[in-house]
Amino acid sequence: MSTQQNKTVGWIGLGNMGAPLAARLVEAGYPTAVWNRTASKADPLAAKGATVAATIRELGAQDVVFSMVSTSADLEQVMLDPELGLLTGDSVPAIVVDCSTVSVETSRKVREAAEARNVRFFAAPVSGNGKVVAAGKLSVVCSGDEGTFELVRPMIESFGRSVTYVGDGEAARLVKIYHNLLLGIYTQALAEILVLGQKSGVKREAVMEFINNSVMGCIFSQYKTPAMVNLDFHPTFTPVLLRKDFDLGLTEARKHEVPMPITNLTRDIVESSIGHGFAKDDFATMLLVAAANAGIELTSENADVTDGLDVE
Numbered sequence: 001m002s003t004q005q006n007k008t009v010g011w012i013g014l015g016n017m018g019a020p021l022a023a024r025l026v027e028a029g030y031p032t033a034v035w036n037r038t039a040s041k042a043d044p045l046a047a048k049g050a051t052v053a054a055t056i057r058e059l060g061a062q063d064v065v066f067s068m069v070s071t072s073a074d075l076e077q078v079m080l081d082p083e084l085g086l087l088t089g090d091s092v093p094a095i096v097v098d099c100s101t102v103s104v105e106t107s108r109k110v111r112e113a114a115e116a117r118n119v120r121f122f123a124a125p126v127s128g129n130g131k132v133v134a135a136g137k138l139s140v141v142c143s144g145d146e147g148t149f150e151l152v153r154p155m156i157e158s159f160g161r162s163v164t165y166v167g168d169g170e171a172a173r174l175v176k177i178y179h180n181l182l183l184g185i186y187t188q189a190l191a192e193i194l195v196l197g198q199k200s201g202v203k204r205e206a207v208m209e210f211i212n213n214s215v216m217g218c219i220f221s222q223y224k225t226p227a228m229v230n231l232d233f234h235p236t237f238t239p240v241l242l243r244k245d246f247d248l249g250l251t252e253a254r255k256h257e258v259p260m261p262i263t264n265l266t267r268d269i270v271e272s273s274i275g276h277g278f279a280k281d282d283f284a285t286m287l288l289v290a291a292a293n294a295g296i297e298l299t300s301e302n303a304d305v306t307d308g309l310d311v312e
């Protein structure tokens with residue numbers, strides 16, 4: 001493989017997360033080739049200097065190929081499909097790094113297929129949305145061979161503010177999935193107290209401002225403030241993808257016989273937000289479901305609130 005500065009990079013999947021992450025690599029100076037199933041989504045990357053591959057397999061010529069697709073089945077398709085897959089082509093990269101949130105089983109299956117082709121496979125799922133990436137505040141959790149980590153670490157560090165290595169194999173998948181259970185539960189808790197505030201005469205802006213200034217506040221509560229106060233539900237992460245993560249987490253819970261009553265309930269609340277017609281909106285629409293359950297309809301407070309994601 002070439003030196004770090006000259007390593008060439010491939011990217012599969014330019015959705016809400018993949019596009020800004022690939023852009024970070026381009027901006028860090030890596031010669032980057034990108035592919036997306038819906039070809040038009042590659043245009044903004046091409047404008048930034050990436051080359052656009054016509055097929056996934058063209059990326060086999062790159063040193064390191066990253067992937068960021070929706071589900072376990074999608075990762076298996078882009079990697080293992082006999083006609084189209086990266087790892088079933090004639091030419092394969094030295095390293096594949098997958099950033100999607102997928103199951104341990106799929107991760108292991110793809111790792112084994114990669115290793116059978118002498119390709120190192122590294123798991124690097126992430127926490128944060130596309131705007132968090134743009135603001136340089138993304139967190140990455142990684143697992144796999146430590147030597148591979150050292151090779152790809154500068155690339156992964158270009159994604160954001162923290163990289164946490166948690167060990168061999170698929171450990172990062174579990175950490176990421178469990179993190180998203182907390183994400184859903186935290187969001188539901190916020191939704192409930194905001195609706196309670198509303199019904200008891202307290203503005204959502206006031207509740208969120210105090211939480212953000214308190215020990216209970218965090219980067220997440222701050223960046224969801226425009227959604228919670230002004231009902232800005234432009235999708236950063238959909239309830240369909242969050243439901244997938246709850247299902248992945250609850251599969252582990254059942255496997256290990258760990259009762260998770262709040263997690264089970266929240267999973268169904270996420271599902272009910274899909275039933276309410278919010279499948280393509282942001283998952284923060286859980287607020288609207290909580291309001292509907294309380295028999296009220298929310299309106300925007302049109303308040304001057306910030307997501308706190310100033311670009312660094």
Ligand code: NAP
Pocket residue numbers: 012013014015016017018036037038039041068069070071073074077078099100101102126127128129130236237238241
């Ligand atoms: P998204 O906006 O829906 O994008 C999904 C991407 O995967 C698109 O590029 C899509 O291509 C591609 N894709 C899906 N199925 C495919 C298939 N069978 N073959 C080829 N390409 C396929 O989703 P996202 O929000 O970026 O999420 C991607 C992953 O990151 C998910 O695992 C999610 O759980 C995780 N994640 C998301 C966030 C977030 O805040 N959004 C944060 C952390 C982690 P098309 O454009 O053609 O549809």
